[in-house]
Amino acid sequence: QKEVEQxxxxxxxxxxxxxSLNCTYSDRVSQSFFWYRQYxxxxxxxxxxxxxxxxxxDGRFTAQLNKASxxxxxxxxxxxxxxxxxxxxxxxxxxxxxxxxxxGTRLTINP
Amino acid sequence: DTGVSQDPRHKIxxxxxxxxxxxxxxSEHNRLYWYRQTLGQGPEFxxxxxxxxxxxxxxxxxxxxxxxxxxxxxxTLEIQRTEQGDSAMYxxxxxxxxGGSPPENEQFFGPGTRLTVL
Numbered sequence: 001q002k003e004v005e006q007x008x009x010x011x012x013x014x015x016x017x018x019x020s021l022n023c024t025y026s027d028r029v030s031q032s033f034f035w036y037r038q039y040x041x042x043x044x045x046x047x048x049x050x051x052x053x054x055x056x057x058d059g060r061f062t063a064q065l066n067k068a069s070x071x072x073x074x075x076x077x078x079x080x081x082x083x084x085x086x087x088x089x090x091x092x093x094x095x096x097x098x099x100x101x102x103x104g105t106r107l108t109i110n111p
Numbered sequence: 112d113t114g115v116s117q118d119p120r121h122k123i124x125x126x127x128x129x130x131x132x133x134x135x136x137x138s139e140h141n142r143l144y145w146y147r148q149t150l151g152q153g154p155e156f157x158x159x160x161x162x163x164x165x166x167x168x169x170x171x172x173x174x175x176x177x178x179x180x181x182x183x184x185x186x187t188l189e190i191q192r193t194e195q196g197d198s199a200m201y202x203x204x205x206x207x208x209x210g211g212s213p214p215e216n217e218q219f220f221g222p223g224t225r226l227t228v229l
Contacts, residue, residue: 004153008151036220042222043202043222043223044154044202046218046220049214051213088154090153092216096167097144097159097167097206097216098144099156099218100156101154103151103152104152
């Protein structure tokens with residue numbers, strides 16, 4: 001089992017709809033969770049961080065964390081073509097400072 | 112706010128040559144990280160520093176790789192005797208502090224150095 005798992009996609013969503021991205025992790029001790037967006041050929045850009053169970057909203061983005069199920073998700077409301085990118089889930093495994101990344105989910109927003 | 116910078120952005124080298132990359136973190140950040148990313152994969156951790164101390168190295172980091180952060184500011188990553196398998200994007204990130212929760216431990220990435228070994 002991979003430490004951080006994401007569906008590689010591609011995930012195709014119509015413009016204006018809600019995009020839902022999911023991530024599971026293996027280590028129950030993990031404390032902090034991050035979502036990065038990466039455009040092709042560019043470096044990862046931090047869009048959300050979360051460490052408490054529940055929802056955290058920032059503009060069109062909502063991160064959801066369920067530590068009991070070892071599950072973290074990212075919702076993108078009112079999806080725009082500019083949201084088309086690879087979304088990386090990252091976890092501080094076991095509370096360590098390094099990040100462990102999933103392989104990323106490629107998201108395409110169709111106009 | 113100048114963000115994390117990396118130099119060079121691209122490097123093409125021949126197998127067996129040595130290469131060195133530089134990373135300048137966000138100025139008030141005392142933690143600096145190196146990751147490597149290959150096509151279709153998420154970044155993989157290589158090593159990190161708190162100030163000038165190198166606190167952890169991945170098993171991915173063979174003895175051909177060495178990293179330094181001599182004055183606790185910029186860092187260099189050197190790869191000796193490069194191999195074709197070293198071709199990847201080398202990413203540097205920094206975070207504010209050793210705090211266990213966001214936002215103190217949020218890591219911000221530089222633009223990366225793309226290495227191609229021929």
